[in-house]
Amino acid sequence: MITFIACIVLLIIGYLTYGKFVDKVFGTDDRETPAVRLQDGVDYVPMNNKRIFLIQLLNIAGLGPITGAIQGALFGPVVYLWIVLGTIFAGGVHDYMTGMLSMRNNGGSISEIVGKYLGGGMKQVMRVFSVILLLMVGTVFAVGPSSLLAMLTPKTLDKNFWLIVVLIYYFLATLLPVDKLIGKIYPFFGVCLIIMAAGVGVGLVAKGYPLPEMQLTNMHPSDIPIWPFMFITVACGAISGFHATQSPMMARCLTTEKKGRQIFYGAMVAEGVIALVWAAAGVSFYESTGGLLAVLTDPNIGPNGAVYEICMTILGPVGGILAMIGVIACPISSGDTAFRSARLTIADWFKVDQSDVKKRLALTVPILGFGAIVGGFFDYSVIWRYFSWSNQTLAMIALWAAAVYLWQKKKKYIIAAIPATFMSAVSATYFLAAPECLGLMKHGKLSLAYGLGAVVACVFLGIFLKTTVLSKKQMEKEA
Incomplete structure (x- = not known):
């Protein structure tokens, strides 16, 4: 229990100290923001800061810090360490920099940045990478909730029926001005997400669940190695490239740069706290990682069933309602903003004016058509197979872009370069080792994957240093 509470305290301290340091390094000022300068009543819409925070939290969180953290709990209490350090030094920096750089570049999407x-x-x-990623996320988070809704309703209302309903909602959320639908319902579900996590966290402590103390040992029942698999599994609870596609949406709504730390870094820390709570629940509720694995792999329970069971047991009937919101509404909230982000990315790509409803329709219809076709005919587990790797790879690229920006501005680029190097090693090693990628692990060559992953990270760091720091020194020497 001491470790769990200490980790929550560390996350809060991280926001108050390192978050403030990152904000100071970036150097916010009183310049006019895109929300004010480019206001169009559709995507560039000034909004209240509290509302923006809750929208940002739900945009980046959804179901990610819940199911990802529960599955990360299979590795044991060591997952706490990654959630805390990853959130403070990687995820928070990533989300802050992508959001602020978007504000400094007219609310541009991550591909343009x-x-x-x-x-x-x-x-x-x-451009291609992020659009594909967003379409995958949107499709998966249309099919998943549709399947769950089909289980809870009469047989006549099957998965395809609910898929159509969800896609109709996605169509409206993608097309309408950001403050008309997303701006009205997201704050409510954001509060529900916070209440659910707070209730589960307090319940774990109050009801005396055996929250284990920190152990730096791998407790995964299947002996899946911590490196790099834990760092990919937790994803949204520590750092996620998907966030880089979401932050520009709120960058188009903020009326002052001074609130950037609260919105971007703060929402990531809040997500880290949520992930920590659910990791603790996963570690303690089923008494052992073996018991947790049995639940997660049970086709009649799975991650969603585990969320429901934990909420019902700890919080009672209210927990059941919150759990249903969590496993149905939260993924839907990730899906609709994924499709909306895809529209914005394509619009930035081809310079399509989105204040014109006909032009918005011209992008929205084919984007949602993709979701309908893929979601209706393909197993979403196949679509999801490569998401984890591509998600963290996107985070790596975004951090390298942030490091270059900081170097150009003669600021402490190390705050982005170090996590960028780390995530380069994570992504490269996972790609080399994972069964769904090159699969060196299943061929007994995990050590080779480790070595090559480290080489790739060093190469990327070398390229960065050669094209920035070292090239500047060479030019100064020649001069």
């Missing part, structure tokens, strides 16, 4: 700081070639790669 990356292109500006890493070059035109990377811009094209990121």
Whole structure:
């Protein structure tokens, strides 16, 4: 219990100290923001800061810090360490920098930001990469809730029926001005997400669940190695590239840069606290990682069933309601903003004016059509297979772009370069080792994956240093 409480305290201290340091390094000022300068009543809409925070939290969180953290709990209490350190030094920096850089670049999407700081070639790669990622997320979070709703309603209302209902909602959320639908319902569900996490966290302590203290040992029942799999599994609870696609939406609504730390870094810390609560629940509720694995792999329970069971047991009937909101509304909230972000990314790509409803329709219809076709005919587990890796790879690229920006501005680029190097090692090693990728682990060559992953990270760091710091020193020497 001491470890659990200490970790929550550390996250709060991290926001108050390192978050403030990152904000100072970036250097916010009183310049006019895109929400004011480019106000169009559709995507650039000034909104209240509290509302923006709750929307940002739900945008980046959804079901991610719940199910990801529960599955991360299979590794044991060591997962606490990654959630805390990852949130403070990687996820918080990532979300803050992508949000603030978007504000400094007219609310531009992550692909445009990356292109500006890493070059035109990377811009094209990121445009395709981020759109595919967003469409995958949107489709998965349409199919998943649809399947669950089908289980809870009469047989005549099957998965395809609910998929159509969800996609109709997605259509409206993607098309309508951000303050008309998302701006009205997201704050409510954001509060529900916070209440659910707070209730579960307090319940774990008050009811005396055996919250284990920190152990730096791997407790995964299947002996899946911590490196790099834990760092990919937890994802949204520590750092997630998906957040880089979401932050620009709120960057178009903030009326002052001074609130950037509260909105972007703060929402990531709040998500870290939520993830920590659910990791603790996963570690303690089923008494052992073996018991947790049995529940997660049971086709009749799975991660969603585990969330429902934990909420019902700890919080009673109210917990059941919150659990249903969590496993149905939260993924839907990730899906609709994924499709909306895809529209904005494509609009930035082809310079399509989104104040014109006909032009918004021209992008929205094919985007949602993709979701309907893929979601209706393909197993979403297949679609999801490569999401985890692509998600963290996007985070890596965004951090490298932030490091270049900070170097250009003669600021402490190390705050982005170090987590960028770390995430480069994570992404490269996972790609080399994971069964769904190159699969070196299943061939007994995990050590090779470790070595090559470290080499890739060093190469990326070397490229960064050569094209920035070392090139500057060489030019000064020649001069």
